[in-house]
Amino acid sequence: MxxxxxxxxxxxxxxxxxxxxxxxxxxxxxxxxxxxxxxxxxxxxxxxxxxxxxxxxxxxxxxxxxxxxxxxxxxLLHTHLNNRVARYLIEHDRIPGLEGAEVIRPEVTVGSSRFDFLLNHKGKEVLLEVKSCTLFSGKIAMFPDAPTIRGKRHLEELKMLSGGNRKCAVLFIVHSNAPEYFLPDYHTDLEFSKTLLSVSQDVMVKAVSVSWNKDISLRKTVKDLIVPWDIIRNEAHDSGSYIVMLKLNKSMDISVGSLGNVRFKKGYYLYVGSAKKNLSSRIARHQRRRKNLFWHIDYLRKYADHCASFPLRASSDLECEIAGALNEISQWNILKFGSSDCGCDSHLFGISDDPSHLPKFINLLLDFRINRLEYLLTACKCK
Ligand SMILES: [Zn+2]
CATH class of the missing domain: 2.40.50.580 (OB fold (Dihydrolipoamide Acetyltransferase, E2P))
Known part of the structure; x- marks a missing residue:
C-alpha cells in the first residue's frame, strides 16, 4: 500500500x-x-x-x-489517511481478532454519533472506531497525546451500542513497529484512560503497530500489541507527581515564606511536586494566581505566569527522582525551594529558554511517563 x-x-x-x-x-x-x-x-x-x-x-x-x-x-502524521490504513488492514485480514471481517460502510451514523466503520464479522455487525497513535517511546505506545473529550464520548457510545447481534470495537493504529505494548495515556488524559478501562469488558480494544518505508509505503509487518490492563488499573489514578512550568518576565527579589528574600532571575521555572490524591485539583490550584500562600511555589506564582503543567501519574513516589533529573537539565536552581522535607537541594529549577521546545525536557517527560513503565511491564510479564 x-x-x-x-x-x-x-x-x-x-x-x-x-x-x-x-x-x-x-x-x-x-x-x-x-x-x-x-x-x-x-x-x-x-x-x-x-x-x-x-x-x-x-x-x-x-x-x-x-x-x-x-x-x-x-x-505517518496525516491523520485523515489513518482510516485508509485501517481499511487496508481489515480487508487484508491483518487485525488479529477481526480476520475475515468485511467493510459494509465507512463513516456510519448510529443515533447522533458517527463511527469510522460498520463491519460484518462472522455474521455479526461490528461498529469500529479507529484512532491514530503517534506517541511512543521504546517498547510502549500511548494515546492520546492531547486530552480528547470526543474520544471519551466515542468509547461511552460504543459501550452503549454493543450487545445482541452487534459488537463494538476500538482500534488504535500505532505508527511505529518498535512498541510491543499499548496503554491509554493517563498522564495526559485520565478521563479517557479510565473510560477505556471501564468499557473494556464490553468493547473490543485492539492496538496494532504498523511501519512505513521511506517512500511512505506500508511495510508488511503488523504487530498485535499487548494492552497491560493490570498495570493500567494500578497506575491510572489521580495521584503521583507533576511539573509546573512558570515564566518570570523580569529578575526580582521575592519573599518566599520561611526562605525569606530570594533573588529570582528572569526566565522559565520548573517546579516539581506530588499529590497522593486529587493531583488534578492540585495542578489547578497552581494555575490560579489568587489564593492563600501555603507552598513556596505560591509565592513565586504571584509574580510569574503559568505556562503549562505536566502530570506524571504513577503509583510510586517519583518526586525527588524527577527533581534530580530536572537538576541535570536546568541552568540554575533555588536552594531549598520546595524541598524542606527531603534531602534534595531544590525542587525548583531555572532555565532561560522555553523548556517545552527543548529535546532534553521532552525526553525527561518521556522517561518518567513512558520509559519507566518498561520496568513494571518486565516485572509483571503481561501477556
Ligand atoms: Zn526532594
Missing amino acids: KLFENTKKGFFIARPNRFIIECMVEEKKVRAYLPNPGRLKELLLPGSTLYMVSQKSSCKYKYMCVATEKDGVPV
Missing part, C-alpha cells in the same frame, strides 16, 4: 499553530499544512526530517507535511 507518488524531504523549524508548520524544503523556508491536530511535541523537534507532498495550486500552501521521522524510520 502506497499513499503518495512523490515526496520531498523537509526539515522542521517551528509550528506557529496546530495546522501550520514552518520548515525548510529545497533550501527554502516555507510554511506548510500539517493535517494532524495532536501535540506531536516528541516528534516535531527542530531539525526533524519531514516528508512533504505538493498540493494543488489552489491550496494556500504549496506543501503538506505527511510524515516525519523517528530513529530513521518514517512516522
Whole structure:
C-alpha cells in the first residue's frame, strides 16, 4: 500500500499553530499544512526530517507535511489517511481478532454519533472506531497525546451500542513497529484512560503497530500489541507527581515564606511536586494566581505566569527522582525551594529558554511517563 507518488524531504523549524508548520524544503523556508491536530511535541523537534507532498495550486500552501521521522524510520502524521490504513488492514485480514471481517460502510451514523466503520464479522455487525497513535517511546505506545473529550464520548457510545447481534470495537493504529505494548495515556488524559478501562469488558480494544518505508509505503509487518490492563488499573489514578512550568518576565527579589528574600532571575521555572490524591485539583490550584500562600511555589506564582503543567501519574513516589533529573537539565536552581522535607537541594529549577521546545525536557517527560513503565511491564510479564 502506497499513499503518495512523490515526496520531498523537509526539515522542521517551528509550528506557529496546530495546522501550520514552518520548515525548510529545497533550501527554502516555507510554511506548510500539517493535517494532524495532536501535540506531536516528541516528534516535531527542530531539525526533524519531514516528508512533504505538493498540493494543488489552489491550496494556500504549496506543501503538506505527511510524515516525519523517528530513529530513521518514517512516522505517518496525516491523520485523515489513518482510516485508509485501517481499511487496508481489515480487508487484508491483518487485525488479529477481526480476520475475515468485511467493510459494509465507512463513516456510519448510529443515533447522533458517527463511527469510522460498520463491519460484518462472522455474521455479526461490528461498529469500529479507529484512532491514530503517534506517541511512543521504546517498547510502549500511548494515546492520546492531547486530552480528547470526543474520544471519551466515542468509547461511552460504543459501550452503549454493543450487545445482541452487534459488537463494538476500538482500534488504535500505532505508527511505529518498535512498541510491543499499548496503554491509554493517563498522564495526559485520565478521563479517557479510565473510560477505556471501564468499557473494556464490553468493547473490543485492539492496538496494532504498523511501519512505513521511506517512500511512505506500508511495510508488511503488523504487530498485535499487548494492552497491560493490570498495570493500567494500578497506575491510572489521580495521584503521583507533576511539573509546573512558570515564566518570570523580569529578575526580582521575592519573599518566599520561611526562605525569606530570594533573588529570582528572569526566565522559565520548573517546579516539581506530588499529590497522593486529587493531583488534578492540585495542578489547578497552581494555575490560579489568587489564593492563600501555603507552598513556596505560591509565592513565586504571584509574580510569574503559568505556562503549562505536566502530570506524571504513577503509583510510586517519583518526586525527588524527577527533581534530580530536572537538576541535570536546568541552568540554575533555588536552594531549598520546595524541598524542606527531603534531602534534595531544590525542587525548583531555572532555565532561560522555553523548556517545552527543548529535546532534553521532552525526553525527561518521556522517561518518567513512558520509559519507566518498561520496568513494571518486565516485572509483571503481561501477556
Ligand atoms: Zn526532594
